Amino acid sequence: MVERDEDGALLAQMLVLADRLAQSEDALLKGQYAYLRARVAALIELQSFGEAV
Amino acid sequence: MASPAIDDPFAASPLLRRFAQATRADLEAYQLRKVQVLCERLYANSAYYRARMDAGGLRDGVVDSLDRFSKAFASSAKADFLADQQAAPPFGTRLGVDRADVVHISMTSGTSGQGQEIYGRTQRDVHMLGYLHALPWFMAGLRQGDIAINCVPAGGMTTGGWGPGEAIRILGATGFHVGGNTSTDAKIDLMLKLGGLRFIYASTNYLHTLTEALLARGITPREAFPGMHGLFIAAEGYPLEWAAKIEEHWGCRLQEGYGSTQLNGFGGSTASAGVFRSGSASGGERGLIRLFEWEHLVEIVDPATGLPVKPGEQGEMVVTNLSVEGSPVVRFRTGDAARFVPWQECGGGAWNAIECGTIGRFDDMMKIRGNNVWPTMFDAAVFAHPEVGEYKGRVYTRDGKTEVEVKIAVADHQAGLSSDERKRLLQSVRNAIKERSNMWVDVCEVPRAEFQGFAYKARRWTDERQDGYRL
Numbered sequence: 073m074v075e076r077d078e079d080g081a082l083l084a085q086m087l088v089l090a091d092r093l094a095q096s097e098d099a100l101l102k103g104q105y106a107y108l109r110a111r112v113a114a115l116i117e118l119q120s121f122g123e124a125v
Numbered sequence: 126m127a128s129p130a131i132d133d134p135f136a137a138s139p140l141l142r143r144f145a146q147a148t149r150a151d152l153e154a155y156q157l158r159k160v161q162v163l164c165e166r167l168y169a170n171s172a173y174y175r176a177r178m179d180a181g182g183l184r185d186g187v188v189d190s191l192d193r194f195s196k197a198f199a200s201s202a203k204a205d206f207l208a209d210q211q212a213a214p215p216f217g218t219r220l221g222v223d224r225a226d227v228v229h230i231s232m233t234s235g236t237s238g239q240g241q242e243i244y245g246r247t248q249r250d251v252h253m254l255g256y257l258h259a260l261p262w263f264m265a266g267l268r269q270g271d272i273a274i275n276c277v278p279a280g281g282m283t284t285g286g287w288g289p290g291e292a293i294r295i296l297g298a299t300g301f302h303v304g305g306n307t308s309t310d311a312k313i314d315l316m317l318k319l320g321g322l323r324f325i326y327a328s329t330n331y332l333h334t335l336t337e338a339l340l341a342r343g344i345t346p347r348e349a350f351p352g353m354h355g356l357f358i359a360a361e362g363y364p365l366e367w368a369a370k371i372e373e374h375w376g377c378r379l380q381e382g383y384g385s386t387q388l389n390g391f392g393g394s395t396a397s398a399g400v401f402r403s404g405s406a407s408g409g410e411r412g413l414i415r416l417f418e419w420e421h422l423v424e425i426v427d428p429a430t431g432l433p434v435k436p437g438e439q440g441e442m443v444v445t446n447l448s449v450e451g452s453p454v455v456r457f458r459t460g461d462a463a464r465f466v467p468w469q470e471c472g473g474g475a476w477n478a479i480e481c482g483t484i485g486r487f488d489d490m491m492k493i494r495g496n497n498v499w500p501t502m503f504d505a506a507v508f509a510h511p512e513v514g515e516y517k518g519r520v521y522t523r524d525g526k527t528e529v530e531v532k533i534a535v536a537d538h539q540a541g542l543s544s545d546e547r548k549r550l551l552q553s554v555r556n557a558i559k560e561r562s563n564m565w566v567d568v569c570e571v572p573r574a575e576f577q578g579f580a581y582k583a584r585r586w587t588d589e590r591q592d593g594y595r596l
Binding site for chain 2: 080097098099100101103104106107
């Protein structure tokens with residue numbers, strides 16, 4: 073449980089950072105940052121079992 | 126009609142501008158740093174490459190200059206990789222990472238008859254596989270939200286099966302992977318329904334087929350798909366007159382890339398400039414494939430001496446991928462023949478180039494319908510039949526499709542074969558070729574007298590496809 077909480081906290085931080093990257097003005101990188109953000113968001117989602125929806 | 130310019134990709138990407146603005150000294154310094162990291166990692170992890178470095182005196186994998194690297198690090202060829210794999214299957218001893226870090230594989234087609242090279246890819250390699258397709262396509266006009274048609278068969282175990290899908294995804298575009306399992310007519314129906322089509326990736330030959338099929342249906346591509354940003358081709362050469370017609374029919378710029386499994390994607394492209402030399406109108410000079418030299422080290426050498434060719438000369442591409450972790454490729458002799466154009470003659474930027482539309486082979490490999498095919502493969506299929514005395518093959522274009530014709534002559538000592546036996550022989554040869562090449566070809570019988578003085582393998586085959594590109 074603790075591990076999941078720690079992972080969850082890290083992922084939440086990563087999502088904030090990925091959100092910032094996804095605002096990039098670089099058109100070549102923008103899609104790749106969006107892809108990174110989506111990966112982090114998916115990991116948060118799949119760990120959400122048991123949490124309040 | 127001159128092809129219209131597309132939005133400047135360099136203006137849209139600070140990263141791309143950094144590559145464009147680098148001096149040759151900056152670029153080579155970066156390459157050297159990447160080579161040093163690569164060699165140190167491979168010295169520690171790869172028995173195959175460690176042996177090559179030891180043999181060349183690169184102690185502990187230390188490289189102090191690009192010149193020393195290219196002189197001391199022995200090149201490898203397909204046969205070397207295959208022998209390594211055979212001794213230590215499946216990846217040989219070339220892996221630069223732990224076996225457990227391999228999450229994806231890329232294989233070559235195996236149509237050489239020598240065997241299939243297998244390359245391990247890490248998670249990072251898979252991203253780079255996508256990026257090394259996305260990079261040229263971004264420069265060719267593909268953008269986030271665009272609808273892209275990928276006419277190359279998707280999936281499987283090839284680099285070309287996975288790279289396009291990853292590329293379109295990481296650019297944030299919407300991919301329709303129609304290659305392989307959809308007829309040309311069905312593709313056209315889909316394209317017309319989709320609307321808003323912006324980008325097409327296809328082999329040279331398939332773009333020709335698609336264009337002909339559209340015209341045959343009375344559809345003018347530039348009117349049916351007015352939002353097209355780019356057409357991107359790879360794999361086969363073409364005449365410039367054909368390229369001009371393609372641009373005219375589609376109303377957008379034709380771009381070309383050079384890529385391979387060994388490069389984990391594309392190693393260069395015409396960027397946004399198209400297949401005509403900058404400043405020349407359609408029908409003028411051939412354009413340039415600018416090499417992505419911050420991702421790959423590309424040497425163009427005389428295949429006999431291994432020394433760099435002079436500007437304007439044709440040489441063999443010897444490639445080193447600077448970013449692959451799984452199965453790196455260091456100084457691999459591709460067998461691909463290209464005309465070298467140094468960066469000073471490219472009209473800006475420090476990236477070297479090769480001439481587009483004319484990449485060939487130093488051996489007798491042929492690109493047919495996107496597959497690498499060697500005459501030896503046909504030799505094996507045909508001469509498995511002792512009734513056959515000789516054969517010759519022809520690759521040509523008919524109704525917009527690449528066709529292969531094989532003419533066989535019954536051996537003199539088999540002259541007593543009946544008509545039915547001859548029919549069965551033709552069918553058996555056809556089946557044997559299909560089994561080895563995955564291609565159905567036309568097989569017919571001709572008199573043995575047609576083969577007088579016909580002694581060399583290289584003369585068994587003629588490639589007449591450039592003659593067939595007429596729109």
